[in-house]
Amino acid sequence: MIHAVHNDMSGHVNGPVIQAGYIDAVNVSTGPVTPVPWQLPRSASPFTGREQDLRRLHDRAVPGALCVVTGTPGVGKSELVTQWAHQAGAQGLFPDGILYAGLNGFDLHGQPTDPGSVLDGFLDALGASHLTRGDLSARARHFRSVVTGRTILVFLDNAAPTGQIEHLLPGTDTATVVVTSRNQLSGLLTSKGGTLVKLEPLDDRGAVDLIRETLGDRWVDSDEPHARNLARLCAHLPVALRIALQLLVADPHTTTGELNAELGDERERLEILETDDPAVAVRAVFHESYRKLPSDQARAFRLLGVHPGAQISLPAAAALTGLPERRALRLLDNLVGASLVDKVGRHRWQMHDLLRAFAHERAEKDEPADGLRNARRTMLDWYTHTAASAGIALSSFEPPPFTPRAVRPNLTFADDTAAIEWLVDEHTNLTAASRLAHNLGEDEVAWRLAVALGGYFYRRKPWNEWVEVCQHGLVGARAASDDRAIGLILNGLATAHQELNQLEPAEQHFREALEVWSRSGDRQxxxxxxxxxxxxxxxxxxxxxxxxxxxxxxxxWSELGDFRGQGIVHNQLSGICSRAGRLEEALAHSSHAAELLKSVGDRFSEIWAINNIAEVHRRAGRLEQAIELFRTVLAVRQGLGDHYGQAVTARSLGMALRDHGDVEAAITALTRSLQLFAELRDEPNAIDVRRVLGECGPANT
Incomplete structure (x- = not known):
């Protein structure tokens, strides 16, 4: 029996309708399936210390954004973006895929990747290989068309400074582009409106965490200071740290301390941080950037490697390179853009230690011997004669130890404040310049630096540097057979030892200096x-x-008619009489000292005399007078920027307040004194202040 079949259909139908008695299956084709590319490289493990950088990248790499991640060679730019991209992909932020291209912009042995071949790979991965024909511009248009509307990430890794990126950028605001490059790609950012993410070396904690993840907790916990030192020697760069850690993993009998000792030799450090893969060796990583520099930038870079200090100012860089400041500034800015130099302040730059070692190595290999020698000498002369000019402004009452000659760039100092500011900024470099002059046998530079810096060292009290510079200068002065220089430096060296309470060497050097002055007849x-x-x-x-x-x-001093010298000695006699309990004599000497020093306009020394007047009042029990005077002196010394003087006066004020019964105010003053002595690294005086604080109560020690 055949039953009639009736089919009803309702609604709107667009397209053909098939009627059949029985349908076993229906296959519907909607066209070719679009592939979802996932081209990320494998991420490194362990990866740590970059949580804040990951968050920063996550906040900036939004749909439609162009981010350029830059930083010094070996800092871990590619790994940061790879880690972030894996995390973002796992969270479903790029449902239409992730495209990756290694652009080899700084490849040591090859050429930068051709943008056309990158586009061909992208189009093929997106299922559009049929569009890989035509010139570069045509393929770029096809790429933009294919990705339009897709939520996709394009990761362009290790881009060259110019010429690779423009044709690889999608035109849609749903795509995110992240580029890594050692160059800041300022032209691209300006024209396309992107954002810069600068990646810094790991901080101490991040570096130690990387060591911990690699070697284990017990290794780090048993000797954390050595772990921190290893991080420092590797400039906190992940690439250098990983190489060093693999050396320890490969040879478990080598301790971190032993490896640190080997890395402590700057000349050997790059050699130790080699690997069997030149592409990841520290020297090779740096060389990739160096060989890309134009010749003038390359010369400036390698000469910066022979600068003795970690930081350099614009005038010092101009002296070192022999260029006008404007030209030197342009080259420094170029090197910042290439992530080979960091700008750390207004007209101040620095390299990390590994890059400095590499730059120094290139200077010795690539710079003509005469050129390198002249650059060093010009730089040392500039530091020496500029320091002498600053010393004259700072100690205007003292006759100059030598007459500085004009150097370029020529800095002038309007007053002692300007001089002290420059000397504070440069004293680490000046100490390093003294060390370099000593090592190079530049005797004249060594002794001139020592005498030029005497007034600054006396005011600011950086004792260890003072001793070192004087020791170098004494060698140079003796080699030059210059009695005046020898006497001045022996006096400075003795004063530094005396301030450090190293009284035996102080007395020895004072005696030697007296012999020099007696022999030469120099009464001053x-x-x-x-x-x-x-x-x-x-x-x-x-x-x-x-x-x-x-x-x-x-x-x-009286024979010489020098009122200032007389005032300083009267202040000395005040201290001697005070120690002997002859307080009225002490008061007379310090009062006369203050009058003499005021009459010649030496405010710095006058305040020392007034401080002694207050000290006599304190010892005599006239505490209210002492406290009032100490507070006046402290305010003046703050205005003068005399940190050592402030520390001394704050201690005396605290003692006077304690004796007056105001323990709380005494503790405040003594705590300030202790902070200042600690900043000055003056441990003998810091110990004394702790003793006085202890007398105020056990909780204050």
Whole structure:
């Protein structure tokens, strides 16, 4: 029996309708399936210390964004973006896929990747290989058409400074583009409106965490100081740290301390951080960037490697390169753009230690010997004569130890404030310049730097640097057989040891200086040294001997008609009399000292005399007068920027307040004194302040 079949259909139908008695299956084709590319390279493990950078990239790499991630060679730009892209992909942020291209912009052995071949690969991955014909512009248009409307990430890794990126950018606001490059690609960012993400080396914690993840907790916890030192020697660069850690993994009998000792030799450091794969060796990574530099930038880069300090100012860079400041500034900005130099302040730049070692290596290999020698000498002369000019502005009451000659760039100092600011900024470089001059046998530079910096060292009290610079200078002065330089440097060296309470070497150097002055007949030098020797005698409770030396100094200054010198000795005599309990004599000497020093306009030394007046009042029990004067002195010293003087006065003020019964205010003053002495790295005085704080109560030690 055949039953009638009736088919009803309702609604709107667009297209053909098939009617059949029985349908087993229906296959509907909607066209070719679009592939979802996932081209990310494998991420490195372990990966740590970059949480904040990952968040920063996540916030900026939004749909429609163009981000350029830049940073110094070996800092981990590619790995950061790879890690972030894996995380973002796993979170479903790019449902239409991730495209990746290694552009080899800084490849040591090959050529930068051709943009056309990158486009062919992208089109093929997107299922549009039939569009890979035509010239570069045509393929770029096809690529933009294919990705329009897709939520996709385009990761362009290791881009060259120019010429690779423009044709690889999608035109849709649904696509995200992240580029890594050692160059900041400022032209691209300006024309396309992208954002720059600068990646810095790992911080201490991140570097130690990387060591911990690689070697294990026990390795780090048993010797964390060595772990931190290893991070420092590797400039906190992930590429260098990973190489160093693999050396430890490969040879478990080598300790971190032993590896650190090997890496401590800057000349050997790059050699140690080699691998069997030149592409990831530290030297090769740096060389990829160096060989891309134009010749003038390459020369500036390698000469920066022979600069003795970590930071360099614009005038120093101009002196080193022999260029006008404007031209030197342009080259420095170029090197910042290439991520080979960091700008760390207004007209101040620096390289990390590994790059400096590489630049120094290139200078010795690529710079003509005469050119390198002249560059070093010009730079050392510039530091020496500029320091001498600053010293004259700072110690205008002292006759200059030598007449500085004009150097280029020629810096002038309007007053002692301008001089002290420059010297504070440059004192690390000046110490390093002294060390370099000593190592190169530049005797004249070494002794001139030592005497030029005497006034600054006396005011600011960086004792260890003071001792080092004087030791280098003394070698140079003796080689030059210059008695005046020898006497000045022996006096400075003795004063530094005396301030450090190293009284035996201080006394020895004062005696040697007195012999030099007596032999040469230099009464001014004799007076200065005899007064300093009196301080050592007073500290060792030889008060009679101290007074004899001070009176001899006073007689010499009186012969010379030097009121300032007389004032300084009267202040010395005030301290000696105060120690001896002769307080009224002490007050008379310090009061006379203040009058003499005020009459010649030496405010810095006058305040020392007023401080001594206050100290006499404190010892005599006139505490209210002492406290008022100490507060006045402290305010003036703050205005003068005299950190050491502030520390001394704050200690005395604290002691006066304690004796007056105001323990809370005493603790505040003493704590400030302790902070200042700690900043000055003055441990002998810091110990004394801790003792006084302890007398205010056990909780304050």
């Amino acid at each position: 030098g004799y007076a200065r040294t005899a007064n300093g020797y009196a301080t050592v005698c007073a500290k060792t409770d030889r008060l009679g001997e101290a007074e004899r030396h001070a009176m001899a100094a006073l007689a010499a």
